[in-house]
Amino acid sequence: MSETADHFHIHLPPSDQLRQRTQEARARVRQARHHVENAETRRAALEAERKRRLAPTEIRQRLTGLEEVVERGEYQLLLERFPSDICVDRGRAINNNEDSWPATLAGVALQLYLFWQTELRDLGYGITARILDFPDGIPGDAGLFLTWQ
Known part of the structure; x- marks a missing residue:
């Protein structure tokens, strides 16, 4: 093997193991989200999510993956994944692609x-949900x- 090939050699588990672990993680998230025994606990968790804020450095840190995404030939970067239940309409406008989302x-x-509206829109970036x-x-x-397409 060449020196360059050795430099990039990494050990990954078989994809079926990752697939299984991913499915298990998703099942745990679904179970935690949809089968909370105490509705008050769920409401409190959603309210905490509604009030959560990022520091300016954390916002800029979200953009650090931009170059990697561009190098993969993609035209979008996921900035945030969040429960649709925190939206005032529980995600209906996003799901229906309404202008009011x-x-x-x-x-x-x-x-x-x-942040996009004040810092990135005038640079030609788009945003979607x-x-x-x-x-x-x-x-x-x-x-x-x-987005930037």
């Missing part, structure tokens, strides 16, 4: 949207994406 945001997603999963057929997590 930004007005439904809360927490970090709203903070990142406002979409529902990422549908556990039990209902909107689950949403994603907020920075």
Whole structure:
């Protein structure tokens, strides 16, 4: 093996092991999110998510993956994954791709949207949101994406 090949050699588990672990992690998240025994605990967790804020350095840190995404030939960067339940309409506007979806945001997603509006929009970047999963057929997590296409 050449010196360059040795430099890039990494040890990864077989993909079926990662697939299994990913499915288990998703199942744990679904179970935790949809089967909380105490509804008050769930409401408190959602309220905490609505109030969560990032420091300015954390916002800029979200953009550090930009070059890597560009090098992969992609036109979007996931800025935040969040429960659609924190939206004022529980993700309906995002799911239906309504123009009013930004007005439904809360927490970090709203903070990142406002950052885009003041810092990135005039540079030609776009922003979009979409529902990422549908556990039990209902909107689950949403994603907020920075775009440049």
